[in-house]
Amino acid sequence: MPGTLELEREQEFSILLVDDDQDWLTETVEFLQDQGLEVVDTARTQEEADSRLRVKDYDAVLADVELQPTQVHGRPSERGDDWLLERVGQIPETAIKAAVTADPKRIRDSDALEENGIRVAVKALDSEKLLFEEIIGEALKRRHRIGLRKRIGEDMIQRAADLFLEWINSRLDKASKTIWVGARKLSLLDIAEEVAGQTDVGLRFVEMFVSHMRLRIGLKNSSSPE
């Protein structure tokens, strides 16, 4: 049974694009911002990219494989895919990481990329579009959750979620899946896991619970003797 909820405040989804092609950077930033993503940082060199990584944990990092080599402290710098492999430890494990290229044949070590959770996205083809849809999808879900939390109120969420989990805990029926959320069939245990996991469904239940408690309190107050 999921226990007490430990909530972290979510920040807006952030992306770092690393590419020396300014046109591609400009186009991609505009596209992402049109889709509602606000935090889109860019870097044209590895030095710039390194300094970005030092100050922020990004939710997605995309680096061009053909990043032009530059001299960094007197030695040639790495290609984009090699740079990502070197920096993977400095990027949150949950972040989307991708080596972007116009020609997938230029990828030298696709096994190493895969082992480190780095995808390959081909510019101007469907796979790149899919990647952006996934990034945009994740970003919008994050924004939805942030909106839910604002509506519930950050100070209310922890207590409400704990109370709701207590209610569920006292009524657990692991075998029974009888709750439908849209077309999804769930049990109370499933809902408890959603609440503890801070998913959209979980936060929706917390919001419904808070709203219901406010209704009950309103009813209690209205029936109190004057």
Add this chain to the structure above:
Amino acid sequence: MTVIMRIYVAAGFDELTTLMLGWLAKLVSGESKRLFGEDASRAEFLSNIENMPSDNLLVVFYGHGTSSALLTAAHLGSVPVDQDKSHLCVAKDLEELGRVEVFAYCCSSSLDLGNSIREKNYGRFVGYRGELLFSTAPFEANAFERPLIDVVTKLGESGGVYDEAVEDLLQGYEMEHERWLAGEYSREDRSMMICMFLEEHMRLLDRDIGRSG
């Protein structure tokens, strides 16, 4: 006298929609076309509206929906939504018709499909603006059947979505909610959850039904 074609649709292909089919089957009135179970196919639906005796259509639908479509089982419809469901009806199917009135007991269809019918068909649409929640547990499930009985019966008898349909539906929900909040079912184990779900139904019920005919 205006001739109205009434079509009642409920595909019944999973636990929830099978339950909903049972609910709707009890409410079909008069001379109406029933598209239940395997008959709830897109082909059958389109065939019926193509051969309508008049320009006026009333559709009563119980099942799953999206913002732009009423859904049926995967093998009965057209565009797949997922492995279990596909499109039964979208706005384009109804564009050439005269007056269209729809009562849709499903998620979200009042958003795009409902707006289209209200604006393009100058028709009426009673539906919901988001994802609905249900319990299919014995006894609890009745909480989601009862609020609609009077309204659906009345609109079937009158042949259309009458002016007070949403108010009557809200009243049905309020009465059911009261049973679970403070009335005869308030001591049921999951009464609080049933109340929460009913409150969500009421919140998501679209108050805009469109213009009168």
